[in-house]
Amino acid sequence: MPDKEKLVITGGNPLSGDVRVSGGKNTSVAVVPAALLCDEPCTIENLPDINDVAALADILRKLGASVTYEPGRFMTIDAQYVKDSHVGYRDAQKLRASYYFMGALLGRGGKFNIAYPGGCEIGSRPIDQHIKAFKALGAAVDEKGGDVAAEAKELVSGNIFFDIVTVGATINAMLAAVKAKGTTMIYNAAKEPHIVDVANFLNSMGAKIKGAGTDNIRIRGVPYLRGCTYTVIPDQIETGTFMIAGAATYGDVTIRGCIPQHMEALSAKLLEIGVRVTNSDDAIRVRSGGVHRSVNVKTQAYPGFPTDLQQPITALLTTAQGVSTVTETIFNNRFKHLDDLRRMGANIRCMGRAALIEGVPRLLGSPTTAADLRGGAALIVAGLMAHGITEIYEPEFIDRGYEHIEEKLRSLGADIKREST
Ligand code: EPZ
Numbered sequence: 001m002p003d004k005e006k007l008v009i010t011g012g013n014p015l016s017g018d019v020r021v022s023g024g025k026n027t028s029v030a031v032v033p034a035a036l037l038c039d040e041p042c043t044i045e046n047l048p049d050i051n052d053v054a055a056l057a058d059i060l061r062k063l064g065a066s067v068t069y070e071p072g073r074f075m076t077i078d079a080q081y082v083k084d085s086h087v088g089y090r091d092a093q094k095l096r097a098s099y100y101f102m103g104a105l106l107g108r109g110g111k112f113n114i115a116y117p118g119g120c121e122i123g124s125r126p127i128d129q130h131i132k133a134f135k136a137l138g139a140a141v142d143e144k145g146g147d148v149a150a151e152a153k154e155l156v157s158g159n160i161f162f163d164i165v166t167v168g169a170t171i172n173a174m175l176a177a178v179k180a181k182g183t184t185m186i187y188n189a190a191k192e193p194h195i196v197d198v199a200n201f202l203n204s205m206g207a208k209i210k211g212a213g214t215d216n217i218r219i220r221g222v223p224y225l226r227g228c229t230y231t232v233i234p235d236q237i238e239t240g241t242f243m244i245a246g247a248a249t250y251g252d253v254t255i256r257g258c259i260p261q262h263m264e265a266l267s268a269k270l271l272e273i274g275v276r277v278t279n280s281d282d283a284i285r286v287r288s289g290g291v292h293r294s295v296n297v298k299t300q301a302y303p304g305f306p307t308d309l310q311q312p313i314t315a316l317l318t319t320a321q322g323v324s325t326v327t328e329t330i331f332n333n334r335f336k337h338l339d340d341l342r343r344m345g346a347n348i349r350c351m352g353r354a355a356l357i358e359g360v361p362r363l364l365g366s367p368t369t370a371a372d373l374r375g376g377a378a379l380i381v382a383g384l385m386a387h388g389i390t391e392i393y394e395p396e397f398i399d400r401g402y403e404h405i406e407e408k409l410r411s412l413g414a415d416i417k418r419e420s421t
Pocket of ligand 1 (some may be wrong): 025026029091096097120124125126127128129130131164165166167182190192237279299307330331332374401
């Protein structure tokens, strides 16, 4: 059993300098399983070196694919001889994105048997919309004992109207439909940048997907997908986390290799707070104005304010002047980080889905524990802001979504290190 670790941060230093973001976690964890649809070997570049990507490579190998993976560089996947379509409990539970093997295996060979996915405990996370999509394409789906089994004699095109906007189900519907005979329409689709990235990956193999990034996606089924080399987009949420950390420490940080257009909702909110945000082609510079105003944040599906940045920006708002509200509309239990922020001196009250944050002069370092990925990111932001020493236990949650987080923060002047407990 590897030693447990903790992050140790001595806060109070303004961050400054340049940092380069890695490839996107939420796009990579969809593109890697999607390679099962390819009839030839394909190579994916710019994958972040994070635990979730390594877990997916293991599952692909267990399914019979041959996988060459150089973390942080590329992964080559040859799925031509995959026969298996079962992903067991222990593997599926490792991450939420194991559900993408459902759409990929159904689209590849018309069947799958996969245990319910794991992932951050941020509220109830059913997969009813995923199943609705599979049924619309002609699959019989059976859920029992925590496993989902689906089979389609022949996948046929269909119309899929999602009852709610869902990233995972939108991507899974694309994966299952890309080789289904006829034209499939997806209505009320999610529009996140990684939806577009997955569609671009499939189209670079010869798929015929139009409308990704809008409410309606049209998919014309194709019989064959050729090999390709594809580079995934930079991580929208890592970019946002560094923007928030730069502002929260009253610093001056430039995030390089990002896509500023993906960050508009956060940039606008930071401007409201009194932070200067300057965009260039593939970089964003964030400079604190020295005084932060309280604001109201409400999470929405893209292009609204991302739910994955709700927790980090809450940390920033703990010392803004006045009372801010943060309303989480996507998940029903994404406030687990508030207790630790209160330990650090934050003044936060919860009213249903809204957190009311009354600004305090400063946070004070404290021992804390990450309860989920972005809650852990919020504790890092708070630790960088706080006077004194903050310890963050269970940092493995954070490692699932941020590549080399302490090295990147140290390059910006942060006093952060990883210690064995
Ligand atoms: C993806 O989760 C991301 N995870 C999440 O990021 C992100 O917070 C979320 O999208 C929203 O952007 C990955 O991409 C691996 P949803 P997902 O389906 O697909 C409900 C992170 O920190 N819903 O868009 O699970 C669901 O319960 C993680 O990187 C159903 O009711 O999100 C939620 O309330 C956390 N039925 C809402 O829809 C379904 O069948 C949005 O969920 C599916 C979803």
